[in-house]
Amino acid sequence: MSSVPLNIDGRDLxxxxxxxxxxxxxxxxxxxxxxxxxxxxxxxxxxRVCVVEVxxxxxxxxxxxxxxxxxxVVRTDTPKVRASQRMIVELLWSSGDHNCLTCEQNGVCELxxxxxxxxxxxxxxxxxxPGHPVETTNTMIQRDLNKCVLCGRCIRACNEIQVNExxxxxxxxxxxxxxPAFDADYIDSECVFxxxxxxxxxxxxxxxxxxxxxxxxxxxxxxRTTCAYCGVGCQIELNVHxxxxxxxxxxxxxxxxxxxxxxxxxRFGMDFIHHPSRLTxxxxxxxxxxxxxxxxxxxxxxxxxxxxxALKKQHGPDSIAGLCSARCTNEENYLFQKFMRAVxxxxxxxxxxxx
Amino acid sequence: MTNSxxxxxxxxxxLAIGTNTTENHPVIGAKAKRAVRRHGxxxxxxxxxxxxxxxxxxxxxxxxxxxxxxxxxxxxxxxVAEKLYATDYVxxxxxxxxALKKVVKKYTxxxxxxxxxxxxxxxxxxARLYAGAGRASILYAMGLTQHTTGTDNVKSVANLxxxxxxxxxxxxxxxxxxxxxxxxxxxxxxxxxxxLPAYQPVANDEARGRFEKAWGVTLPxxxxxxVVEIMNAAHKxxxxxxxxxxxxxxxxxxxxxxxxxxxxxxDFLVVQDIFLNETAQLADVxxxxxxxxxxxxxxxNTERRIQRIRKAVDPPGQALADWEIIAGIxxxxxxxxxYRDAEEIMAEIAQVTPSYAGITYERIDREGLQWxxxxxxxxxxxxxxxxxxxxxxxxxxxxxxxxPAELPDREYPLILSTGRVLYHYHTGTMTRLAEGPSExxxxxxxxxHPQDAKAYGITDGQRVRVTSRRGQVEAKAQVTEKSxxxxxxxxxxxxxxxxxxxxxxxxxxxxxxxxxxxxxxxxEAA
Numbered sequence: 095m096s097s098v099p100l101n102i103d104g105r106d107l108x109x110x111x112x113x114x115x116x117x118x119x120x121x122x123x124x125x126x127x128x129x130x131x132x133x134x135x136x137x138x139x140x141x142r143v144c145v146v147e148v149x150x151x152x153x154x155x156x157x158x159x160x161x162x163x164x165x166x167v168v169r170t171d172t173p174k175v176r177a178s179q180r181m182i183v184e185l186l187w188s189s190g191d192h193n194c195l196t197c198e199q200n201g202v203c204e205l206x207x208x209x210x211x212x213x214x215x216x217x218x219x220x221x222x223x224p225g226h227p228v229e230t231t232n233t234m235i236q237r238d239l240n241k242c243v244l245c246g247r248c249i250r251a252c253n254e255i256q257v258n259e260x261x262x263x264x265x266x267x268x269x270x271x272x273x274p275a276f277d278a279d280y281i282d283s284e285c286v287f288x289x290x291x292x293x294x295x296x297x298x299x300x301x302x303x304x305x306x307x308x309x310x311x312x313x314x315x316x317x318r319t320t321c322a323y324c325g326v327g328c329q330i331e332l333n334v335h336x337x338x339x340x341x342x343x344x345x346x347x348x349x350x351x352x353x354x355x356x357x358x359x360x361r362f363g364m365d366f367i368h369h370p371s372r373l374t375x376x377x378x379x380x381x382x383x384x385x386x387x388x389x390x391x392x393x394x395x396x397x398x399x400x401x402x403x404a405l406k407k408q409h410g411p412d413s414i415a416g417l418c419s420a421r422c423t424n425e426e427n428y429l430f431q432k433f434m435r436a437v438x439x440x441x442x443x444x445x446x447x448x449x
Numbered sequence: 450m451t452n453s454x455x456x457x458x459x460x461x462x463x464l465a466i467g468t469n470t471t472e473n474h475p476v477i478g479a480k481a482k483r484a485v486r487r488h489g490x491x492x493x494x495x496x497x498x499x500x501x502x503x504x505x506x507x508x509x510x511x512x513x514x515x516x517x518x519x520x521x522x523x524x525x526x527x528x529v530a531e532k533l534y535a536t537d538y539v540x541x542x543x544x545x546x547x548a549l550k551k552v553v554k555k556y557t558x559x560x561x562x563x564x565x566x567x568x569x570x571x572x573x574x575x576a577r578l579y580a581g582a583g584r585a586s587i588l589y590a591m592g593l594t595q596h597t598t599g600t601d602n603v604k605s606v607a608n609l610x611x612x613x614x615x616x617x618x619x620x621x622x623x624x625x626x627x628x629x630x631x632x633x634x635x636x637x638x639x640x641x642x643x644x645l646p647a648y649q650p651v652a653n654d655e656a657r658g659r660f661e662k663a664w665g666v667t668l669p670x671x672x673x674x675x676v677v678e679i680m681n682a683a684h685k686x687x688x689x690x691x692x693x694x695x696x697x698x699x700x701x702x703x704x705x706x707x708x709x710x711x712x713x714x715x716d717f718l719v720v721q722d723i724f725l726n727e728t729a730q731l732a733d734v735x736x737x738x739x740x741x742x743x744x745x746x747x748x749x750n751t752e753r754r755i756q757r758i759r760k761a762v763d764p765p766g767q768a769l770a771d772w773e774i775i776a777g778i779x780x781x782x783x784x785x786x787x788y789r790d791a792e793e794i795m796a797e798i799a800q801v802t803p804s805y806a807g808i809t810y811e812r813i814d815r816e817g818l819q820w821x822x823x824x825x826x827x828x829x830x831x832x833x834x835x836x837x838x839x840x841x842x843x844x845x846x847x848x849x850x851x852x853p854a855e856l857p858d859r860e861y862p863l864i865l866s867t868g869r870v871l872y873h874y875h876t877g878t879m880t881r882l883a884e885g886p887s888e889x890x891x892x893x894x895x896x897x898h899p900q901d902a903k904a905y906g907i908t909d910g911q912r913v914r915v916t917s918r919r920g921q922v923e924a925k926a927q928v929t930e931k932s933x934x935x936x937x938x939x940x941x942x943x944x945x946x947x948x949x950x951x952x953x954x955x956x957x958x959x960x961x962x963x964x965x966x967x968x969x970x971x972x973e974a975a
Contacts (some may be wrong), residue, residue, distance in 0.1 A: 337762050351454040359874055366878070366883065367742050376736055413687070415679045423758065428638040434692075435651075436784060448594075
């Protein structure tokens with residue numbers, strides 16, 4: 095493959111044909127801020143936060159969309175670039191209701207980070223929130239379009255990553271907004287609540303409704319694990335606070351098999367973990383037809399082992415059978431079949447693979 | 450899966466047969482959709498139901514339920530007749546081609562149209578589409594396997610893939626999409642009546658000998674009973690004690706009336722679960738276990754990737770990890786199982802399971818490995834049967850079409866097919882407690898075609914009764930063209946509409962899988 099020499103911020107670098115300035119910069123540890131950029135989706139150059147100066151170019155260029163060319167000389171940090179970035183960020187700030195005090199994304203908001211990084215005390219324009227009603231018509235995803243910066247990441251996530259083809263821009267100019275067809279709420283649309291839009295939103299415009307007021311981002315312990323539903327084995331992050339799973343997020347850095355994508359069950363199907371109907375103590379039915387009553391582990395396990403031993407002695411090991419589980423771990427299934435074969439002495443062990 | 454999930458997105462052609470993957474494995478569904486929309490792959494869907502993948506398909510063949518072998522033989526008939534098959538591959542890597550040729554000869558497009566209802570011209574187009582691709586991946590799931598001819602169906606897709614040289618290559622393969630998080634692992638670990646870990650047959654003296662040595666006991670040589678056989682044996686009194694870990698046969702098994710009678714007939718039933726589910730309510734002893742977020746361990750996904758689960762929160766009350774409970778019983782029965790943690794069990798698994806021999810928690814900490822992974826420095830296996838098949842040459846198993854066990858008749862004129870919906874999972878014990886999914890799908894609906902609805906005087910949203918030879922249930926009707934006329938579709942997530950009261954426990958003779966996709970029912974206003 096041929097290589098493309100270029101210079102960014104005084105450093106001589108080599109890129110590959112077809113790469114953008116942003117890609118080469120990132121590969122080489124040069125920071126260019128972005129809002130609308132979303133890896134593995136179309137580069138749209140919508141937010142203009144990633145502008146850079148290119149020698150001999152007539153104006154600033156969006157680095158996310160500009161392919162590199164041989165001998166290109168790029169500056170990412172000139173006063174002109176910073177002035178432009180400041181203008182854009184101040185316009186974004188002033189055209190929405192960016193109230194960090196109660197925002198769930200406080201601390202992980204990319205707009206907030208940009209404001210801070212550009213050292214902006216206050217926008218020079220009057221703050222004029224568009225006054226969209228906050229969408230609270232479903233239990234899973236809350237949308238506050240007053241915090242939307244129209245970056246379009248949710249649209250590309252919906253159309254290009256999950257390919258559910260539900261979200262798009264509607265209206266024009268300052269009335270522009272994102273959402274399902276006919277401006278419907280999610281719950282009234284074809285949305286399948288995969289939550290990809292929540293995961294990619296740079297601000298607090300699209301958030302997890304159930305997680306509201308349940309813990310700040312910096313209080314969450316993120317535990318990487320594997321989803322407990324289907325056989326894809328999605329890598330997920332359980333966001334834990336005060337000993338409870340608050341929400342489930344995807345992480346694109348985890349790679350295969352799901353590259354950060356999840357579905358409605360993995361994302362919103364974890365209420366069962368802390369449900370009050372969970373079993374918390376062993377139960378024993380003292381006589382046939384009687385009620386199940388609470389017991390200690392010793393009582394329960396003594397009873398099980400004695401009954402199994404008695405059946406084995408009286409009717410042989412094949413009078414006992416076991417069902418292990420496609421829901422339990424490898425370690426547990428291994429141990430279960432070892433128990434049935436080595437301790438009980440039967441091969442009658444199966445599970446619901448066929449069901 | 451012979452191949453990897455990642456490859457689905459970058460293959461040239463996807464054949465999805467009997468899999469509603471966008472609802473059952475949505476992230477794989479997204480990869481298939483991306484392959485089509487973003488990378489220009491062709492998509493052929495073969496399914497009686499209008500699943501959402503059909504919207505993305507180049508061609509959709511809508512066969513009558515249970516006629517898959519005829520469809521697949523028909524595709525091969527065209528491919529052979531038009532000489533579209535991979536001649537070098539067939540000669541060098543396979544055997545049994547002549548026998549296959551002989552069997553598929555009579556499955557001409559016209560003959561297949563009679564059996565399946567698929568227009569002959571569409572079948573020809575489909576055959577050319579599949580055979581014309583340089584690399585093609587076949588995806589299938591329970592829509593193909595839950596038939597009395599499930600094994601034949603799987604053999605037929607394997608035949609088709611081999612015929613076109615699609616096994617053992619990147620982006621190809623025969624790829625069953627597993628519906629449960631660790632169904633692959635439970636099978637790998639020997640949770641089957643015929644095999645020890647890594648599918649080593651219990652009946653094989655040498656294999657059994659290895660485990661006898663490792664475990665320090667004498668092991669029974671005779672294969673045991675499968676799920677449905679266990680229920681039958683319990684019914685007869687041959688099985689008297691049953692130990693169930695993390696399963697709910699009282700909703701998931703076919704012919705529930707029979708299952709309930711069987712479980713009640715037991716002398717002693719132990720159920721170990723996170724909930725007091727329908728099965729646990731019948732138990733003599735209920736043991737509370739920890740959920741996946743409350744323990745360490747591994748799951749093996751559908752592409753054979755062994756991945757970690759990690760403890761994030763404490764289990765409620767006195768609940769314990771399943772492995773701790775099993776060890777507690779074994780200890781008391783005079784066989785100490787003193788493992789420090791799940792990792793120590795994995796170390797033992799690696800010793801006795803050749804395909805897992807290279808697995809350690811350290812190695813899979815950041816990214817899971819795909820078995821076979823026979824040594825500590827083996828990188829894992831992205832796709833199987835590269836260069837040669839496990840048995841050497843790939844064997845064509847020529848099979849004839851056999852109709853389903855129970856077909857509609859005058860008394861029960863409709864076909865019932867069962868499956869899952871996006872928002873719920875299996876017997877619903879987990880998802881029905883979830884606010885969001887339950888909001889999106891609060892009740893079980895019976896999908897019925899407008900023609901049938903009209904014939905039986907049923908309107909959308911009306912309560913209807915569905916009856917089979919084994920039982921009856923009631924739920925609201927959803928009048929939709931998703932299922933073809935003559936077929937109704939129901940899910941099995943709702944205990945109050947326990948569809949397995951209706952289903953037929955007729956089994957595939959080899960796979961022992963029940964025929965959930967076809968049984969005969971009648972429908973009337975409730």
